[in-house]
Amino acid sequence: MKVKITETVLRDGNQSLIATRMPFSDFEPILEKLDQAGYHSLECWGGATFDSCLRYLDEDPWERLRRIKAKVKNTKLQMLLRGQNILGYKHYPDDVVRKFVAHAAQNGMDIFRIFDALNDFRNIEVAVDETLKQGAHAQGCICYTTSPIHNLEKYEAMGIELEKLGVHSICIKDMAGIMGPQEAYDLIKALKKSVKIPVFLHTHSTTGLGPMTYMKAVEAGCDGIDTAISSFSGGTSQPATESLNYALKQMGFETGLNEKVLKEINDFFKTKKTDYIASGILDAFVMGTETDALVYQVPGGMLSNLIAQLKAQNSINRLDEVLEETPRVRKDLGYPPLVTPMSQMVGVQAATNVLAGERYKMVSKEVRAYLKGEYGQAPGEVDPELIAKVLEGEEVITGRFADTLEPAFDRTKKEIGSLARNDEDVLSYIAFPQVAEKYFLRREEKESRTVTYSIIKKEVETV
Numbered sequence: 001m002k003v004k005i006t007e008t009v010l011r012d013g014n015q016s017l018i019a020t021r022m023p024f025s026d027f028e029p030i031l032e033k034l035d036q037a038g039y040h041s042l043e044c045w046g047g048a049t050f051d052s053c054l055r056y057l058d059e060d061p062w063e064r065l066r067r068i069k070a071k072v073k074n075t076k077l078q079m080l081l082r083g084q085n086i087l088g089y090k091h092y093p094d095d096v097v098r099k100f101v102a103h104a105a106q107n108g109m110d111i112f113r114i115f116d117a118l119n120d121f122r123n124i125e126v127a128v129d130e131t132l133k134q135g136a137h138a139q140g141c142i143c144y145t146t147s148p149i150h151n152l153e154k155y156e157a158m159g160i161e162l163e164k165l166g167v168h169s170i171c172i173k174d175m176a177g178i179m180g181p182q183e184a185y186d187l188i189k190a191l192k193k194s195v196k197i198p199v200f201l202h203t204h205s206t207t208g209l210g211p212m213t214y215m216k217a218v219e220a221g222c223d224g225i226d227t228a229i230s231s232f233s234g235g236t237s238q239p240a241t242e243s244l245n246y247a248l249k250q251m252g253f254e255t256g257l258n259e260k261v262l263k264e265i266n267d268f269f270k271t272k273k274t275d276y277i278a279s280g281i282l283d284a285f286v287m288g289t290e291t292d293a294l295v296y297q298v299p300g301g302m303l304s305n306l307i308a309q310l311k312a313q314n315s316i317n318r319l320d321e322v323l324e325e326t327p328r329v330r331k332d333l334g335y336p337p338l339v340t341p342m343s344q345m346v347g348v349q350a351a352t353n354v355l356a357g358e359r360y361k362m363v364s365k366e367v368r369a370y371l372k373g374e375y376g377q378a379p380g381e382v383d384p385e386l387i388a389k390v391l392e393g394e395e396v397i398t399g400r401f402a403d404t405l406e407p408a409f410d411r412t413k414k415e416i417g418s419l420a421r422n423d424e425d426v427l428s429y430i431a432f433p434q435v436a437e438k439y440f441l442r443r444e445e446k447e448s449r450t451v452t453y454s455i456i457k458k459e460v461e462t463v
Helices: 012-018 024-036 049-055 061-071 094-106 125-133 152-165 181-194 210-219 241-250 259-279 300-312 316-332 342-356 365-372 384-391 409-419 423-431 433-462
Strands: 004-007 041-046 076-081 111-114 137-143 169-173 199-202 224-227
Touching (some): 041 049, 041 061, 094 125, 181 199, 199 210, 210 241, 241 259, 316 342, 342 365, 365 384
Parallel strands (some): 004 041, 004 224, 137 169, 169 199
16 A cells, blocks of 8 residues: 655645745755655645745745746645635635636646635635636545544544545644544544545644554555655654655555655755754744643644744743633634634634733634634534624624625726736735735835846946
């Protein structure tokens, strides 16, 4: 049996450890080697990469995708898509979702891993449908969590529902690394009996369970797993590619990976890791094993961002209090899985509750929208007192929220005019209006300086 390996260093590995601060220039030299390693796919886009490119790295995320595709000729490129949220933190109209998927496919994306933070599959229907229309691979996700209302039967039913949607494969997304080996074995076994399509597993090393969980999942028939090259593995990232490759081969499984190429890839990223440690981008905290995460269920990307947020407010000493408040907020909100955007919403609210000295003294607009039903159906019962306090009698939406949204692409394209050079710019603007606008203006300024310099240089050479 072959176990397909997806490498995450270009996306989730660096998102979990360094809050997605790895610029294209840092990994461009190793792309061709990554293409030669024998991976099933390279996860390189989506998640927080889009926002980070525009906000912190001064890069066009679409250009990043095209440049990766130009160097990676043989290995499938993979992205993480938040269904109706695309890559932002709210729901977008159907026309925008379809346009985004179409342009991502046309720019080189092969596999779309599509999820909804609440496992409300009404919110992934359009993204899945458009992925299929584009001839790309649609992978539907089950966001894994534990709570009094989540059980094996419920997850099995989700798998059957995803197969009916027409996805090519299913991914169990254990974003907090809380799935134990036996849970993985039981869930994979149940899904392999219930559905005919391949089943993949994504987990993190946060709690130390990751490698054991993967091994039991493979024993149960799991078709593929996510790993990170060892220098960017462990902690809040994924288990190490080389270690899993070694163990799986020893047990008689095939992976298709080339150990010699893996060493070259790891040697390259070792130097980058050293640089990130020296600059302070890589915090030692995220490299450790946090068994408390089995209680507070904070995913890797959320944890690194939470640390950054508290540091910015000179309140890092209150991290333990925030982590203790997180499961309480989660219970109040009906036990949503802690995955983007719910992880950010729950984490920010927990931090606000702690720093304000009073629970729900201030409520973010995102949490308010969630309570109103704009993100979909909560997995469990939401605290009625919290709803009453925040909504003050406003009606809760029970239908599919995207059905209430007017088409936005053509209208936005007309509104922003020359600020956008192409449809990809329009999509960037719709996802992150202020951030994208600042990026567009910086781009114009940078190009203007380049042109001016070229003119002056030419005149000097002529003289």
